[in-house]
Amino acid sequence: MKRCQIKTGFFVLKECGAIATARCRSCKKYVCEAHIAEQGKPQDDMAVLTNTTTETGTSSLRKDVLCIECYTKMNKEKLSEKYHKGYRSSTTNDIFWYFYMRDSFYRNHHYQPFDDYDTDSFNTTSYGSDFDDDDGSASFYDS
Amino acid sequence: MSNKIKGDKPTAGLFKTLGMLSELTPEQQALIKKLRIEGTHTAEEWLELLQEIVLYDTNNDAARKKLTNTMTLTGILAFISLFIIGGFPPILFLTLLLLLVLIVAAVLYYRLKGSDLPNLLRFYIFPLINVLKEESQAQAPLTIHAYLGKKVSEEFLVKEEANSNRGYPKVRTSHYEVPFLFVDTRLSDGSLLSIEMRDLIRKRRITKRNPRGKIKTKTKYKIKVNYEVRIGFPKKTYELTSTQAELVGNVADKAKVKFKENEKRNILNIRKRQIYTNISYVPDITFLLSVIADGYEKMRQSA
Ligand SMILES: [Zn+2]
Ligand SMILES: [Zn+2]
Numbered sequence: 001m002k003r004c005q006i007k008t009g010f011f012v013l014k015e016c017g018a019i020a021t022a023r024c025r026s027c028k029k030y031v032c033e034a035h036i037a038e039q040g041k042p043q044d045d046m047a048v049l050t051n052t053t054t055e056t057g058t059s060s061l062r063k064d065v066l067c068i069e070c071y072t073k074m075n076k077e078k079l080s081e082k083y084h085k086g087y088r089s090s091t092t093n094d095i096f097w098y099f100y101m102r103d104s105f106y107r108n109h110h111y112q113p114f115d116d117y118d119t120d121s122f123n124t125t126s127y128g129s130d131f132d133d134d135d136g137s138a139s140f141y142d143s
Numbered sequence: 144m145s146n147k148i149k150g151d152k153p154t155a156g157l158f159k160t161l162g163m164l165s166e167l168t169p170e171q172q173a174l175i176k177k178l179r180i181e182g183t184h185t186a187e188e189w190l191e192l193l194q195e196i197v198l199y200d201t202n203n204d205a206a207r208k209k210l211t212n213t214m215t216l217t218g219i220l221a222f223i224s225l226f227i228i229g230g231f232p233p234i235l236f237l238t239l240l241l242l243l244v245l246i247v248a249a250v251l252y253y254r255l256k257g258s259d260l261p262n263l264l265r266f267y268i269f270p271l272i273n274v275l276k277e278e279s280q281a282q283a284p285l286t287i288h289a290y291l292g293k294k295v296s297e298e299f300l301v302k303e304e305a306n307s308n309r310g311y312p313k314v315r316t317s318h319y320e321v322p323f324l325f326v327d328t329r330l331s332d333g334s335l336l337s338i339e340m341r342d343l344i345r346k347r348r349i350t351k352r353n354p355r356g357k358i359k360t361k362t363k364y365k366i367k368v369n370y371e372v373r374i375g376f377p378k379k380t381y382e383l384t385s386t387q388a389e390l391v392g393n394v395a396d397k398a399k400v401k402f403k404e405n406e407k408r409n410i411l412n413i414r415k416r417q418i419y420t421n422i423s424y425v426p427d428i429t430f431l432l433s434v435i436a437d438g439y440e441k442m443r444q445s446a
Contacts (some may be wrong), residue, residue: 012332087270
């Protein structure tokens with residue numbers, strides 16, 4: 001069983017890890033259902049699916065899909081037209097906005113996210129105490 | 144496939160929209176009524192709670208737009224029909240019918256207007272929860288306190304002053320301080336994040352007399368959006384990229400940084416502000432993310 005290799009997160013990237021149902025035709029990454037951005041027509045899907053099954057005898061990964069990362073890179077203009085004013089969707093989970101926004105943020109702010117989730121230091125268990133209280137909540141009204 | 148790009152066109156019609164409000168849960172209805180969001184849930188739960196409200200709000204906005212068009216059109220037609228009545232009296236029936244439609248549309252409009260939510264929810268808090276969801280573990284509690292109501296109101300008035308001019312222009316300046324968003328959560332890298340946003344609003348009512356003696360009043364706003372972001376980075380995972388002295392004080396692009404540490408954490412307190420002149424502005428989410436990014440950029444992974 002393959003796991004989705006799409007990176008989620010903003011400041012710290014980590015692999016999605018959900019069960020992959022497809023493989024991106026462009027970057028060849030394994031992709032879960034939620035991170036498929038574009039796919040062929042249903043009948044084409046079926047053809048590819050059958051082929052794959054007989055070929056490998058095990059998995060049934062679709063191949064004619066585009067992952068969200070590749071889609072975002074290939075459709076910058078279309079996405080910027082839709083989102084140049086920010087989030088304008090009424091759906092809970094607009095991953096197109098998320099990946100478009102993240103992509104342009106990294107570029108515009110020259111931000112380099114942490115991307116090392118498989119090392120031990122990022123494996124978080126429970127950290128005990130919260131913030132020490134400081135003067136943070138004091139008013140800073142100074143107009 | 145639900146991921147496809149859609150126009151996000153609201154699908155419900157006018158009457159369905161009116162019905163949607165009554166189908167919301169008591170918690171959701173209370174939120175719309177009080178214009179306050181308060182509580183601690185996981186990001187997923189928040190999205191579930193707010194999804195239907197956001198959908199209702201989207202349909203509400205669309206329905207009111209349609210009603211405005213209807214009111215304009217029937218108003219114009221009714222007005223035109225008045226001129227025809229003289230030559231063709233039976234047109235009076237049409238005039239009355241048009242006025243009836245106009246009245247019904249107006250009533251519906253104000254009913255919908257009463258449960259309208261500011262775009263702060265749809266276009267800011269909602270996407271922010273989406274970002275935080277991707278940034279934290281599924282069970283992480285996310286506390287949100289948000290005020291969605293009117294900001295220029297007595298409740299938030301700090302001081303008010305009028306200029307001492309005996310003549311014109313007369314200027315009355317009112318200052319408001321409105322804490323409108325507090326967010327607190329734990330990210331999946333173990334960092335603690337808290338965000339506070341407050342508006343410092345200066346409202347100026349300027350009354351002028353032009354050379355012809357006509358008196359005119361204008362209202363102008365200046366809104367300073369103050370961001371205070373606190374991030375507690377676990378020492379186990381991160382260390383500072385520079386000395387503490389280099390870290391704090393006024394850094395480039397007007398951020399103010401304070402530093403504190405305890406046994407387990409390096410804590411950064413970052414303040415930044417953004418200025419708007421439109422009172423119904425929606426803050427820019429990438430600005431907030433850039434403040435958080437400022438904090439992350441001062442860290443590197445512990446050796
Ligand atoms: Zn790809
Ligand atoms: Zn995935």
